[in-house]
Amino acid sequence: MNSKSHSEAAQNFIEDEPRTDWHDETLWMVRSKRDKAVKVLPEWEILREWASGIKDHTLSNLDHYLTSFEKNAVANGIKIHWASSAEEHNEIIFKIIADNDVKKIVKSKSMLTEECHLNEYLQRKGINILDTDLGEYIVQLRQEAPSHIVLPAIHLKRQDVSETFHEHLNTEQGNYDPQYLAGAARNHLRERFIEADLAITGVNFAIAESGSFVVCTNEGNADMGAHSANIHIACMGIEKLIPKTAHLGVFLRLLARSATGQPITTYSSHFNKPRQGQQVHVVIVDNGRSRQLGRPDFKNSLKCIRCAACFNTCPVYRRSGGHSYHSTVAGPIGSILNPNLDMKANADLPFASTLCGSCTNVCPVKIDIHSQLWKWRQVVVANGYVEKSKKIGMYGMAWVLSNAVVYRIAGKVGRWAINTFPFVVNNKLNIWYKQREMPDAPVKSFRDWFKEQQ
Amino acid sequence: MGARETILNAVTANKPALIDLPDIDISVSVRYQDVVGKFTSMVDAAGGKAFYQHSTDTVRKDITREDLPENFVINLLDQPDSRDWASLRAADLSTLDTCYLQAQLGVAENGAMWVSEAQMSNRLLPFICQHLVIVVNSSNIVNNMHEAYQKINTLSDGFGVFIAGPSKTADIEQNLVIGAHGARTLRVYLIDDKIFNET
Numbered sequence: 001m002n003s004k005s006h007s008e009a010a011q012n013f014i015e016d017e018p019r020t021d022w023h024d025e026t027l028w029m030v031r032s033k034r035d036k037a038v039k040v041l042p043e044w045e046i047l048r049e050w051a052s053g054i055k056d057h058t059l060s061n062l063d064h065y066l067t068s069f070e071k072n073a074v075a076n077g078i079k080i081h082w083a084s085s086a087e088e089h090n091e092i093i094f095k096i097i098a099d100n101d102v103k104k105i106v107k108s109k110s111m112l113t114e115e116c117h118l119n120e121y122l123q124r125k126g127i128n129i130l131d132t133d134l135g136e137y138i139v140q141l142r143q144e145a146p147s148h149i150v151l152p153a154i155h156l157k158r159q160d161v162s163e164t165f166h167e168h169l170n171t172e173q174g175n176y177d178p179q180y181l182a183g184a185a186r187n188h189l190r191e192r193f194i195e196a197d198l199a200i201t202g203v204n205f206a207i208a209e210s211g212s213f214v215v216c217t218n219e220g221n222a223d224m225g226a227h228s229a230n231i232h233i234a235c236m237g238i239e240k241l242i243p244k245t246a247h248l249g250v251f252l253r254l255l256a257r258s259a260t261g262q263p264i265t266t267y268s269s270h271f272n273k274p275r276q277g278q279q280v281h282v283v284i285v286d287n288g289r290s291r292q293l294g295r296p297d298f299k300n301s302l303k304c305i306r307c308a309a310c311f312n313t314c315p316v317y318r319r320s321g322g323h324s325y326h327s328t329v330a331g332p333i334g335s336i337l338n339p340n341l342d343m344k345a346n347a348d349l350p351f352a353s354t355l356c357g358s359c360t361n362v363c364p365v366k367i368d369i370h371s372q373l374w375k376w377r378q379v380v381v382a383n384g385y386v387e388k389s390k391k392i393g394m395y396g397m398a399w400v401l402s403n404a405v406v407y408r409i410a411g412k413v414g415r416w417a418i419n420t421f422p423f424v425v426n427n428k429l430n431i432w433y434k435q436r437e438m439p440d441a442p443v444k445s446f447r448d449w450f451k452e453q454q
Numbered sequence: 455m456g457a458r459e460t461i462l463n464a465v466t467a468n469k470p471a472l473i474d475l476p477d478i479d480i481s482v483s484v485r486y487q488d489v490v491g492k493f494t495s496m497v498d499a500a501g502g503k504a505f506y507q508h509s510t511d512t513v514r515k516d517i518t519r520e521d522l523p524e525n526f527v528i529n530l531l532d533q534p535d536s537r538d539w540a541s542l543r544a545a546d547l548s549t550l551d552t553c554y555l556q557a558q559l560g561v562a563e564n565g566a567m568w569v570s571e572a573q574m575s576n577r578l579l580p581f582i583c584q585h586l587v588i589v590v591n592s593s594n595i596v597n598n599m600h601e602a603y604q605k606i607n608t609l610s611d612g613f614g615v616f617i618a619g620p621s622k623t624a625d626i627e628q629n630l631v632i633g634a635h636g637a638r639t640l641r642v643y644l645i646d647d648k649i650f651n652e653t
Contacts, residue, residue, distance in 0.1 A: 017498075026628050043482050053476030058472040076612075134634060135625035151625065158627045178629040186635060193635070194544040210609055220581045220621040220636020225576040228544035237486045238461065243475070245608050249600040250478070252616075263496065263564035264599075264618050267581075268635065273612035275577055276540070286461045288455075294468030308637040 006352040010320035014435070023155065024318040030151070031312040031424070033261025034362065041253075050250045052366035058208075058241055059293060065208040065241045066284065072211025073282060076273045081283045086116035089285045093118060093200070093233060096281060097127060100231060102197045102264060106189075108215070108222035109133040110202030111149050111306060112235045112285060114328040118200075129200065132189050132221040134182060140169045147322030149329055150259050150308040155321050184443040189221075199225030203236035203282070205251055209244050212272045213282065216255060216265040223269055233281045234271070239302040240290050251305060258307035297375045301336045303365040308333075310359035310369055317354050319449045332359035336372040338423035341378065347385035350376035408447070415441040465530065480600035489562040489595045494644060496565030501632045502617025504565075506592075513554070513589055520552055528644040529606035530555040530575055531589060539575040553583035553637075557617075560644070561602050562602035564616050566618035567642070568602060571611035580617060588617070591647040 004012075015019045038044050056064055070080045083089035089112075097105070105122075107113065107129050119129050119140075131140040135152035139145065141164050153161070158176045165171040171184045201222045205214040211454030213234055215222045226232045242251065248268075256262040274280040293299050311317045311331035322330035327338045327346060335349035350373045359369040380386060381394075400410050417424050418441035425438050432438070455463075457640055485617040486492040494504035505512070513531070521569060553573055557567035574580050596602050606642050608614055621636030632638065 041484055043484060046482055050476050050478050053473075056473045057475045060470050063462050064468055064553055066462060066465065066586050084460050088457055093604065097457070100577070115542060124515055125613045132635065134623045138625065151543065151628070153529075153625050155629070156627075158629075161626050172638040179631050181626055182623055182631040182634065186633065189635060190548070194548050196544075212608065218621065219623050219634035221634070223577070223581045223615070224635045227581065246478075246600070246603050249480070249598075249603045253599050260624070262500075264561075264566050264616065266500070266617065268566070268616040270608050270614045271612075272614075275571075275612060286457075286463070286464070290461060290464035290468055293470075299470060317612055340554070 004326065005345075005348040006320065006324050007348065009324035009326065010316075011257075013324055014175075014319060017438065019157070020319060022157070023321060024214075026154065027186075027312045027318045030260060031244045031309070031362070034258055035261075036256040037261040037263060047250060047254055048364055050365050051254055051364055052303065053248065054242060054247050055312055055365050056300075058243060059239070059299065059302055062238065062241065062293070066154040066242060067237060069206055069211055069241055070284075072209065074211070075253065076211050077280070078274065079279065079281045083282060083283055083285045083287070086287050087284075089113075089116045089235065089283055089287070090118050090121040091101040092283050093235075094122065094125060094127075096233060097122070097198065097233065100198070100279075101282065102231065104192070104196050105129045105198045105200065106132050106192055106196040106221075106229070107136075107227040108225055109136055109152070110200065110235050111146075111328055112202060112237055114146065115287065116235075116285070118168070130189075130192055132193070132225060133217070133219060134185055136184060136198050137189065138164060141165075145323065145328070147330065148308060148311055149331075150311075155323065158411065177280065179277055192291075193224040193228050196225055196229040198231040198233065199229040200233045201226055201241050201454045203234050203387040204255070205242050206236055206240045206249060206282075207243075207245050207248070208241055210272065212245070212270055213240075213272065214248060214252075215269050216252070217265045217269075218262075220267055223267055223452060225272070227275070230277065231279045231281070232274070233269075233283060235283045235285065236237060237285050237287070239304070255279055255305055255307055258309040259361065259420065288341050292337070295340070298336060298340065298372055300335065301340075301369075301372060302334050305365055306338070307364055309362040309441065313358045313362050315354060315356065315358070320352065332369045332373065333367070336367075336369060336376060338377050343380065343383060344385050347383075350374075350380060400427075408445070411445050415443070415445070419443075475479050480598075480604075483598045483600050484563060485597045486562050488520060489564045489597055490644060492562040493560050493565060493595045496562065497560075497619070497640075497642045498565075500565045500640075501622055501630075502565065502619045503616065504524055504642040504644055506644045506646065508644055508646045510589065511589070516587070517554060524617070525551045526570075527552045528554070528579060528583070530579070539579065542576055542578075544578060544584075545584045547576070547578055550579070550583045552585040553579045554589070555580065557588045557590040559602060559605055560590045560642075561597075561599060561616070562564055562595055563598045564618055566599075566602075566616040568606050568614060568616055570606075570614040577613050580615065581621075581636040583637050585639045585641070586617075586620070587641045587643065589643045589645060591645050593647050595644075
């Protein structure tokens with residue numbers, strides 16, 4: 001885990017101003033595409049209601065749906081594994097690898113395996129996993145973490161990708177053409193798919209009534225791996241369940257529109273049974289999710305379908321970059337999920353927000369993200385995980401704001417001081433002065449002005 | 455106690471009071487006056503190329519033209535196919551140029567088509583081929599995903615997939631690149647199978 005707080009890491013990120021602007025504008029473009037895709041559906045708000053309601057229902061009966069998924073999947077010939085923690089998840093996968101003498105592993109995008117740090121775990125055991133989603137492949141070659149759950153390499157420019165591919169794939173130096181670079185990765189990874197012994201994928205939706213699971217990609221990498229290799233391991237959190245196949249109609253209409261503004265991903269693959277001679281394993285992971293289910297204020301965060309619409313719309317995410325969140329899932333949703341995993345290490349994240357509420361407005365499953373951010377702040381403070389300076393400052397402010405006489409005097413002194421001795425606030429000791437010009441103080445308060453008008 | 459019991463017990467202890475499933479009335483969902491026109495425009499928007507045909511003649515001509523000794527073409531339109539495609543592995547299919555197959559239905563709102571395992575013979579075919587050609591009947595175009603799930607049986611086979619367009623990625627600076635890991639092109643032949651009584 002990164003020892004830098006969100007604000008410290010964000011400070012590094014914004015040092016390169018043109019790059020920060022590019023990051024901001026590119027994600028806003030994705031948000032705009034989402035808006036366009038959403039506005040053509042008059043029933044959009046109804047779809048969100050349904051999705052939210054289906055997830056609320058599923059979470060309220062999750063033990064039942066988990067066991068019926070298990071029963072039906074086993075009947076279909078799928079082997080089910082249960083993991084309470086990230087460590088157990090990694091150990092289960094290692095055992096399957098060892099038992100089957102697996103040498104070559106391809107993986108498509110799975111944020112759960114990132115959350116469990118599967119790659120690092122297996123690397124310590126001398127086993128290499130190849131990430132095949134183009135964005136994940138790029139960041140893996142650079143030994144970086146994804147900075148966005150849907151667009152893992154959004155922090156990089158084409159020049160960075162070109163240099164990385166030149167070094168690892170021997171592509172032409174200085175060729176920045178995305179078509180050329182993606183083509184080079186395609187050619188290289190095709191061979192890796194064909195020789196793969198084992199494919200690891202995530203799960204977008206697991207259907208309780210059928211024991212099936214659905215994986216969505218645009219690149220086709222999940223299918224290339226799963227249908228080539230003799231063994232397929234699909235990893236899912238306990239919150240991925242939905243009751244019925246028909247509910248996929250609701251979620252598949254919401255997911256890609258919210259994520260990238262596409263009406264659906266290129267491939268929505270429905271896995272029911274292993275093919276002849278194939279092993280299919282599903283690893284069901286808790287890793288703190290059942291604890292979150294028991295927090296009335298935060299249980300709704302488990303409705304998340306990982307579309308990242310809240311990332312793209314967030315003014316703080318767009319201007320601080322995913323790595324500043326020092327967690328697998330960044331952005332507003334990450335800031336309400338991660339304090340559950342480790343409150344102390346992630347105590348800074350609920351503060352990485354303006355509480356503007358845009359995340360809540362775009363969320364396809366209607367998670368009250370900004371309210372949860374605000375509630376987490378209180379939990380984090382109550383547990384003593386904020387810096388003393390912030391705590392004292394907040395108490396001081398609360399005292400001033402709740403005391404009319406003190407407030408008026410403080411205002412008067414402040415206006416006089418700022419106008420008479422501007423250096424009192426315009427200096428490096430004032431953290432609000434960093435990267436900002438301080439505004440001129442008004443001559444009088446609103447209250448004084450209002451009195452004059454009477 | 456094993457992980458299974460630990461997880462299930464924690465979920466049972468922590469889950470909120472039961473909330474009912476919402477009533478889902480799919481009749482509020484979008485419908486199109488010209489479903490076929492909407493479908494073809496959505497196939498094109500997804501990076502594919504849709505052709506509206508009155509018969510399968512053009513497809514047959516394409517197959518005759520493309521199925522040359524130097525090309526590896528698999529035609530699954532003429533069932534039953536005597537050859538055993540199912541047992542072929544990725545290494546056997548790595549040079550596959552073009553695959554022709556039939557989809558059960560198409561969805562107007564997004565240009566997606568449902569292909570079941572029986573229709574693809576081998577799960578790898580629609581993904582590993584360089585060029586994918588899908589034939590779908592115009593009477594099998596539905597308005598939206600809800601209608602699609604009413605018409606298909608996702609459990610008829612071990613595997614099935616909605617395919618919308620050729621494979622694609624935007625992972626380099628959000629530039630759209632057609633041809634990621636799956637097929638590089640998609641042609642869709644929409645066959646008019648509606649019976650018109652012209653007088």
